[in-house]
Amino acid sequence: MSSPVPEYTIEYENETYQIIVKYDGTNPDEIKKAMMKEAEKSSLMGMAFVNKVAGENNAPAKQIASLYEGYRRFFVVRDKKLLLQTCQSILSDPNTDNFVREMASYIQNILENKKTTQSDGKNFIKNLIPSLKQTLLSARPTIVSAERIVKIPEMKAIHNAFPDLIKYDNYYYACFREGRSHGGYQDFGKIRILRGQYFKETDTWQWENVALLANEPYDLRDPKFYLDSQNQLHLILDGSYINEKDITEKMVPHIARQINEEWKVEEAKADASANGEKGQWIWRITWNPLDRAGYGFSYGKNDILSLMKTTDGITYKKIADVSTNKLKGEELTEGTIRFKSDGSAVALIRTQKHGLIGTSGPDSRYTKWSFNVIPFRLGGPNFVFSENEKAMWVGTRHFFINPDNTLDEATVIASMDEKQLVPLLRLRSNLDNSYPGLVLEDDGSMTVLYYSGEPEGKSDIYITRVNLP
Numbered sequence: 067m068s069s070p071v072p073e074y075t076i077e078y079e080n081e082t083y084q085i086i087v088k089y090d091g092t093n094p095d096e097i098k099k100a101m102m103k104e105a106e107k108s109s110l111m112g113m114a115f116v117n118k119v120a121g122e123n124n125a126p127a128k129q130i131a132s133l134y135e136g137y138r139r140f141f142v143v144r145d146k147k148l149l150l151q152t153c154q155s156i157l158s159d160p161n162t163d164n165f166v167r168e169m170a171s172y173i174q175n176i177l178e179n180k181k182t183t184q185s186d187g188k189n190f191i192k193n194l195i196p197s198l199k200q201t202l203l204s205a206r207p208t209i210v211s212a213e214r215i216v217k218i219p220e221m222k223a224i225h226n227a228f229p230d231l232i233k234y235d236n237y238y239y240a241c242f243r244e245g246r247s248h249g250g251y252q253d254f255g256k257i258r259i260l261r262g263q264y265f266k267e268t269d270t271w272q273w274e275n276v277a278l279l280a281n282e283p284y285d286l287r288d289p290k291f292y293l294d295s296q297n298q299l300h301l302i303l304d305g306s307y308i309n310e311k312d313i314t315e316k317m318v319p320h321i322a323r324q325i326n327e328e329w330k331v332e333e334a335k336a337d338a339s340a341n342g343e344k345g346q347w348i349w350r351i352t353w354n355p356l357d358r359a360g361y362g363f364s365y366g367k368n369d370i371l372s373l374m375k376t377t378d379g380i381t382y383k384k385i386a387d388v389s390t391n392k393l394k395g396e397e398l399t400e401g402t403i404r405f406k407s408d409g410s411a412v413a414l415i416r417t418q419k420h421g422l423i424g425t426s427g428p429d430s431r432y433t434k435w436s437f438n439v440i441p442f443r444l445g446g447p448n449f450v451f452s453e454n455e456k457a458m459w460v461g462t463r464h465f466f467i468n469p470d471n472t473l474d475e476a477t478v479i480a481s482m483d484e485k486q487l488v489p490l491l492r493l494r495s496n497l498d499n500s501y502p503g504l505v506l507e508d509d510g511s512m513t514v515l516y517y518s519g520e521p522e523g524k525s526d527i528y529i530t531r532v533n534l535p
Contacts, residue, residue, distance in 0.1 A: 072104060072115050081497050081523065083473040085111065087118035097124060098165060102186070105193040108419060109442050112194050114471045126163040129156050130194075131469060133169060137195055138466045138474065141492035146202065150177045165190070176202050196441040200488040205535030207459075207479050210511060211269050213494040216240060216527040218260065220275045226258075226527050228446070231503030231515035232291035234299050238262040238505070240273070240515055240527070241289040241301060247523050248498060250312045255285040257303060257322065259329060264513070264531075271529060277329035279322055281305060286320065286331070288501070290350040292379075295358040298323065300379045302351045302362065305333070317345035317366060321380060340374060340384040342366025348374055348382060349400045350448075356409035356428060363388070363401035363415070371398050371415070373432060386433035388424075393417055393439060402448050406455050412484065414447040414460065421447065421462075425484050438485045445475075446501030446516075449482060452534070453506065458482040459534060461502030461514055464489050475499055477516045479532060491532065494518065498525060510534055 073088040091097055097119055105112030113134055120127035133156070136149035153174040156162050162170070168187025175182045176199050182188060192198060223244035232239050240262060245255040257279040263272050279286060284305030292300055301322035306314050319334040340346050344366060351362040351374075360379065363371040370389045374382040389398070401415040401424075411432055413424035421440030426432045445463025452459065460482045466474035477495040481488045497519030505513040511533050519525045 072100060072111075072118070074111055074114065081519065081521065085114040085467070085471045085473070087114050087471065089115065089118055094124075094126075098126070101127070101130075102190050102193075105190055109194055109196055110419075110465055110467060110473075113467050116194070117467070117469055117471050120469075125161070126166045129159075129162065129166045130169065130191075132156070133166075133173065133191070134195065134467075135469065137198070140202075141466070141476070141478070141489070144206070144491075146177055149202075150174065153177070173198070173202075193441075197486060197488045200486070201490060204481060204488055204490055207491045207512070207532040207534050209491070209493075209530060210533050211531035213528045213530040214271070216260070216262075216271070216273060216515070216529050218273050218275055220278070221258065223256075225523060225525050227498070227517040227525050228288045228501045229503050229515045229517055229527050230290045230501075231505055231513065231529075232293075232299070233505045233513075234291075234293070238264065238513070239276070239291060239299065240503070240529075241291065242517065242527050243287045243289070244278070245285070245287075249285055249287065249306070249308065251308050251310050252283075253285060253308075254280065254282045255287045256280045257286050257289045257301070257331070259301075259322075277322075279329060279331040281320065281331050283307060284318065284320070288347075288349065289322070291503075292351045292353055292360060294353055294360065294379045295355075295377075298379075300351070301331075302334070302348055303331075304347045304349075314344060317342075317347045319346060319348040319364070319382065323379065335381040336364070337372075337374065337382060337384040340364050340366075340372035340382075342368070346372065347399075350402050351376065351379075352403045352405060354405045354409065354411075356405065361403050361405075361411070361432060363398075363403065363413070365397075365399045365401070368397050369393075369395065371401060385431065388435050390422065390424075390435075390437045392437055393420055393422070396420065398422070400445075400447055404449060404451060404458075406451065412449075412458065414444070414449050414462075414482070414487075416444045416447050419443055421487065423482065423484055423487065440487045444487075448502055448504055450504045450506045450512070453510070457534075459504070459506070459512060460487060461500075461504050461516065462487075463500030464492075477502060477514075477518065479512075479514070493530060494528065497521075507531075 136152040156170040168185040229242035289303040409428035495518040502516035
């Protein structure tokens with residue numbers, strides 16, 4: 067008797083992840099029920115399951131896969147026409163299953179600004195493609211300066227990644243890790259700091275080297291800029307000790323700052339009570355002008371983040387352990403906190419399979435948080451408030467999936483409120499990528515610095531400017 071319970075494994079080959087689905091069900095009704103159930107559990111795994119049965123000539127799954135491919139292409143060509151044509155083709159086919167017809171009708175009605183009705187197909191496609199309606203209807207950012215590589219003669223590394231960007235003293239400052247690979251034994255990552263200017267008239271950038279920081283035997287990575295109460299520029303970064311088996315044994319937060327006009331890197335004085343099994347990783351610090359202190363999440367305790375506070379940029383004290391019961395068993399990792407002018411805080415956090423949007427207020431001294439779940443996975447989450455604080459703009463990694471179930475990883479720009487995140491624009495990116503630095507400009511546009519992978523383990527830093535709607 068066949069078993070309609072899909073099983074998943076993830077394989078990594080040729081710098082690409084692929085979801086392998088094992089499933090031996092053949093009954094059409096069982097397949098339909100399984101598709102609905104898998105999409106409810108995970109949009110990514112649900113689509114991998116659809117592709118699996120589509121490859122075995124299941125007609126409804128093949129049409130669902132074509133709808134998803136039209137959606138994915140929408141991000142590449144920034145045009146809804148292909149997706150609308152796919153919907154119309156499915157609806158004009160007399161052999162189309164009613165379940166799929168409901169999905170195509172739902173998407174077509176969105177694209178044509180018509181009223182949608184409740185159906186099983188509508189519920190399924192909303193689970194399979196979270197934020198579908200908002201993504202298709204929202205005003206979208208537009209690229210005004212093509213994505214281009216950030217490069218100076220001093221840069222010799224193969225793998226340039228995990229960047230950040232800040233505008234300070236009329237210059238742009240960029241930082242990122244230089245290494246041989248994404249990370250590994252004796253690949254002691256160094257942190258490059260550049261200073262740059264943008265010339266709008268010619269749409270060109272000019273960069274100069276500021277520093278190259280190292281602290282062997284640590285792999286320095288994920289540098290993040292912030293300004294303290296004295297408007298002094300700092301970096302918070304991780305130092306990972308990786309053994310000969312490519313396993314991280316220890317994580318030690320580091321800081322970097324200018325001393326007598328020279329950048330120096332040193333271990334931070336971090337509260338030991340925040341340590342996980344392998345130490346801690348203070349991923350980003352944001353200064354709160356309300357109480358003249360910096361805040362950031364440290365991870366290393368699986369499903370618990372430690373909220374850290376500093377007043378001098380050197381010493382970090384744990385003020386709370388933060389967790390949620392909405393994603394039981396999922397590891398919480400990278401998190402960005404930003405503050406509004408009234409002192410209220412918003413956080414965007416990466417988990418193993420999802421994302422979290424958190425909110426807190428000064429009344430609790432940021433020790434109590436409320437969370438809403440983002441139904442897809444993030445990578446390198448970062449966001450900024452618009453000048454009037456009515457909008458939040460996000461840069462992060464987003465996971466699409468190819469028809470062969472390889473992952474299509476992309477850096478995207480998204481809009482966000484306190485309940486949901488809506489992907490809107492795909493930047494030129496593939497393979498290992500994302501971790502964008504964001505600068506909101508005076509004219510309302512946004513400058514984005516991120517990295518993107520290339521074959522043979524190479525990756526480069528890219529910069530672009532986008533107009534925000």
